[in-house]
Amino acid sequence: MTYTRFFALLATLALAAACSRPTPEQQIVNDTAAAMGGADRILAVKTLVIEGEGTQYNLGQDVTPSATGQTFTVTDARQAIDVAGGRMRIELTRRPTFTFFQGPAPQRQVQGIDGTVGYNVAPSGAATRVPDNVANDRRVQILHTPLTAVRAALDPMARLVNPRTEGGESLIDVTTAGGQSFTLAIDATTKLPTRVTSRADNTNLGDVVNESSFSEYQDYGGLQLPTRLTTKVDTITTAEYRASSHTVDGDTGDLAAPADAAGAPAMAGPPPATVAVEELARGIWYLAGGSHHSVLVEFGDHLTLIETPQNDTRALAVIAKAREVVPNKPLTEVINTHHHFDHSGGIRAAISEGLTVITHQGNVALFEEVAKRPHAIVPDALQKSPKPLMVKGISEDTVLGDGTMTVNLYPLSGPHSETMLIAYFPRERLLVEADVYNPGPVQSFAGHFLGELKARNLRIDRMVPLHAKIAPYAQFVKEASAPPPATN
Numbered sequence: 001m002t003y004t005r006f007f008a009l010l011a012t013l014a015l016a017a018a019c020s021r022p023t024p025e026q027q028i029v030n031d032t033a034a035a036m037g038g039a040d041r042i043l044a045v046k047t048l049v050i051e052g053e054g055t056q057y058n059l060g061q062d063v064t065p066s067a068t069g070q071t072f073t074v075t076d077a078r079q080a081i082d083v084a085g086g087r088m089r090i091e092l093t094r095r096p097t098f099t100f101f102q103g104p105a106p107q108r109q110v111q112g113i114d115g116t117v118g119y120n121v122a123p124s125g126a127a128t129r130v131p132d133n134v135a136n137d138r139r140v141q142i143l144h145t146p147l148t149a150v151r152a153a154l155d156p157m158a159r160l161v162n163p164r165t166e167g168g169e170s171l172i173d174v175t176t177a178g179g180q181s182f183t184l185a186i187d188a189t190t191k192l193p194t195r196v197t198s199r200a201d202n203t204n205l206g207d208v209v210n211e212s213s214f215s216e217y218q219d220y221g222g223l224q225l226p227t228r229l230t231t232k233v234d235t236i237t238t239a240e241y242r243a244s245s246h247t248v249d250g251d252t253g254d255l256a257a258p259a260d261a262a263g264a265p266a267m268a269g270p271p272p273a274t275v276a277v278e279e280l281a282r283g284i285w286y287l288a289g290g291s292h293h294s295v296l297v298e299f300g301d302h303l304t305l306i307e308t309p310q311n312d313t314r315a316l317a318v319i320a321k322a323r324e325v326v327p328n329k330p331l332t333e334v335i336n337t338h339h340h341f342d343h344s345g346g347i348r349a350a351i352s353e354g355l356t357v358i359t360h361q362g363n364v365a366l367f368e369e370v371a372k373r374p375h376a377i378v379p380d381a382l383q384k385s386p387k388p389l390m391v392k393g394i395s396e397d398t399v400l401g402d403g404t405m406t407v408n409l410y411p412l413s414g415p416h417s418e419t420m421l422i423a424y425f426p427r428e429r430l431l432v433e434a435d436v437y438n439p440g441p442v443q444s445f446a447g448h449f450l451g452e453l454k455a456r457n458l459r460i461d462r463m464v465p466l467h468a469k470i471a472p473y474a475q476f477v478k479e480a481s482a483p484p485p486a487t488n
C-alpha cells in the first residue's frame, strides 16, 4: 500500500466514524451520563457510600392486607458499594412506630453481597449466607442507584434494547455483561435518571417489579446524585430515604463477606424443612420445626391443617407429614390464621395440593389475588400444577365439628392483625394462635389477647403458639398480665 492510499483509507475511516450516529438506546445512555457529570467521570468511580435516614413500610405484615400505615423509622442507614468489584453492604437501624411483636426496641440490620455470596449479619455478629435467589436479587440491587445503573449501561459489553419514551421519561432495557437485567428511566428534559426497575420473585406475590426512584439531585464533586430515594414493589411503596451524604471513592469499610458466610455452602432456595410430630391430644398433632409450626386435626372422614406457613418448601413438607401421620383419611383443607406473608407464604402450595383455604373474610380478596398471580421467574408448585382456589371466608364464630372432633374458629381483631382467626378445641382445652402470644419476656399483644379470651369465658389448659413453644395457660396469664414493654 502506498502512503497516499494509506492516508486515503484513514480519511475514509475517520469520515465513517464521524458519520456513525449513536443508536437511540446508546443516545439515552450518553445523554444521562452527560447530565450526571460525564461518562469518563462515571467510569472512573470505584466506590460509593450513601448515608441517610428515612421510613420503611411493612409490606405483607400490616394490620390488614390493604393497610399501609405501619412504618419503621430508619436512622444510621449506610449503603457502601464497591462499584467495580460487585460488592455492597447495607447497614441501618430501624424502630417500629407501631405496636410490634418484638417490642419497641431498635433493630440493627446488616445485609451484604460479595460476588455470589449474599449474607446477613445478626446483632450478635454471626453472619449467615442467604440462598442464591436472594443473593441474585442483591446483585441486581447494586444497580438500583443512578451511578451504578448508568455505569453498567456504559459498559460496551452491556446489551441495550427497547428504547422508548413514555410520560416524560426515556427508557431502555439493559442486560449487563454479568447477566443482570434492569430498566433505566431518565427524565426526558433533565436527562437525569428517574427510576431503575427490575423483575424479581416474591414468595407470596410471585413475579414483581422492584422499583427505585430518584429525585432532588445535588452536585457531589462533579457528579449529580439524588438525595431522595423511594422503593416500591409493584405499586406498593416499601421505603423512602433521604441521603445526607454521598461519598465517592472514600472509605467503604470492609466489604468482604464474613468468613462464616463465605465458607458456608451455596443454597438454591430455602433450607429443607423438618417437621417434628407431637401428639397433643387424640386426633390433634403439633407439626413443629423451624420457626413456624402447624397443627393437624383429624375429623371423622377428613383431615384439616391449621397453617401452611412460610413458603412451598415448608408447606409441602407439612402437607406430606400430615398425610403420613393419618394415611387413611384425605387432607381436604387448611385454616390460615392471618394474612401476614410469613404465615400465608404456603397458601399457593396448599392450593396446588387441592386443599380448601379457610381464612378470615378480610383475607379472601388477597388470596384470590395471590392464587392468580404469575410465578414465572421462579416457578412454584401452583405455577407448575395449576388448580382453582377454593376458599371459605370466616367473619363470625364458626364451629367445625362432626361428633368425633370439634374446633371453634373465632375472628380476632387486634393491633397485630385485624383479619385473624384463632382455633379453640373445647374438649381438649387447647388454644391455637399465631403471633398474639409467643411465650417469653416481651409481650406486645398478650394483654389484649387475654382480655379477648376472658370475655369468651374459655376453659384452656394449654396455649399452642404457631410461632413459639407450647405453654401452660397459667404461664400465659402471668406473662400477659405483666406490664407491656415501654414505648419510646
Ligand SMILES: [Zn+2]
Residues within 6 Å of the ligand: 338, 340, 343, 416, 417, 434, 435
Ligand atoms: Zn403476624
